[in-house]
Amino acid sequence: MSAPDYGHAFGLMRAAAGQPWRDYTRHAFVEGIKDGSLPHDAFLHYLRQDYVFLIHFARAWALAVVKGQTHAEMLAAVGTVNALVAEEMQLHIGVCEAAGISKDALFATPERPENLAYTRFVLETGYSGDLADLLAALAPCVMGYGEIGTRLAAEATSDRYRDWIDTYAGAEYQAACKAAGELMDQALTRRIGADFEASPRWERLCRTFCTATELEVGFWQMGLTP
Ligand SMILES: Cc1ncc(CO)c(N)n1
Numbered sequence: 759m760s761a762p763d764y765g766h767a768f769g770l771m772r773a774a775a776g777q778p779w780r781d782y783t784r785h786a787f788v789e790g791i792k793d794g795s796l797p798h799d800a801f802l803h804y805l806r807q808d809y810v811f812l813i814h815f816a817r818a819w820a821l822a823v824v825k826g827q828t829h830a831e832m833l834a835a836v837g838t839v840n841a842l843v844a845e846e847m848q849l850h851i852g853v854c855e856a857a858g859i860s861k862d863a864l865f866a867t868p869e870r871p872e873n874l875a876y877t878r879f880v881l882e883t884g885y886s887g888d889l890a891d892l893l894a895a896l897a898p899c900v901m902g903y904g905e906i907g908t909r910l911a912a913e914a915t916s917d918r919y920r921d922w923i924d925t926y927a928g929a930e931y932q933a934a935c936k937a938a939g940e941l942m943d944q945a946l947t948r949r950i951g952a953d954f955e956a957s958p959r960w961e962r963l964c965r966t967f968c969t970a971t972e973l974e975v976g977f978w979q980m981g982l983t984p
Contacts, residue, residue, distance in 0.1 A: 762908050762932065764901045765939025767946050770955055771897065771967040778971045782898065783906050787978040791923065794916025801919065802857055804981035806867040809850040811977070814877035816842040818884055818896060825889040827948065834941040838900075841934050849925045872980035876973035883966055890949050890959070893942045894966040898974055904935035 763769070772779055787804070790796030819842060822835035854864050880899075884892035907926025914923055925931060946954040946963075954960060 761905050762935070763939075764904065764935050765943045767942045767954065768897055768901055768939045771894065771964050772901075774964040775898075775968045775971045778968055778975060779898075779902075782902055782971050782974045782978070783909070785975060785978040787981050788906055788910070791919045792910050792914050792916070794914075794918035796919065800982055800984055801922075802854065802859070803984035805850050805853055806859065806864060807870055807873050807977075807980065809847065809854070809864050810867050810869050811873055811877055812842055812847050812850070814881065815896075815899060816847075818877065818880045818892070821881065821884040822889060822892055822896070825884065825892055827889070831889065831941065831945060834937055838934060838938065841930070845930065846925065849921065853921065870980050872973075872976045876970070876977055879973060880970065888949060889945045890942075890963060891966060893938070893945055894963040895970045897938065897942060897967060898970040900938045901935050902971070902974055904932055907931060 761772075787796065787800075791801075816839055819835055819838045823832050823839065826832040826835055851861055851864065855861070880892075880895040883895040903926045907923055907928075910923045911927035914920070950957045950959055
């Protein structure tokens with residue numbers, strides 16, 4: 759099956775990332791969710807780390823509000839902050855509560871270095887750059903999970919992690935991916951021009967996207983080692 763369409767800039771950056779993108783979206787952890795072979799303790803460990811990830815990821819999207827230059831940019835970023843805090847994090851709270859891990863324990867999860875490296879890279883890219891740089895660092899996280907969710911909804915051979923798959927394959931998350939793709943196309947056009955892939959900034963934006971993709975691979979790997 760073909761991957762979902764999340765916009766022009768994303769499609770180009772994804773193609774430029776090449777093998778790391780495949781390593782990320784087809785990682786052994788992902789395949790373990792697909793066929794249900796992923797041990798539950800690895801899943802819970804990942805989910806706890808991912809909750810901490812989402813705290814800093816929401817901060818990075820809040821930085822996108824700060825870096826926005828139009829009402830439309832601010833609105834798109836603020837919508838994502840809300841989707842992360844009000845919706846996606848609820849999945850983590852719900853699954854962990856069912857496994858006997860309280861909200862307080864979840865919030866107090868000690869952060870693994872792979873997790874810290876990833877989110878602080880994204881935040882630093884945003885602090886030192888503009889919205890185009892920040893979105894290049896944010897895109898692999900948002901759209902990668904959208905792509906993984908869509909594929910697993912079609913290919914999963916087990917219902918063990920169905921709630922997780924449904925969250926990322928669902929209409930709400932897919933709409934968020936499309937909105938992020940549109941925001942990225944508009945933000946790049948506004949700051950660089952319609953022909954952004956021909957600009958001197960393009961290579962660096964692709965490198966940022968690729969680094970974030972590699973950090974996603976590291977995150978899955980961390981998930982396999984509780
Ligand atoms: C590590 C990671 N990347 C992306 C997403 C999707 O928001 C997530 N929840 N966690």
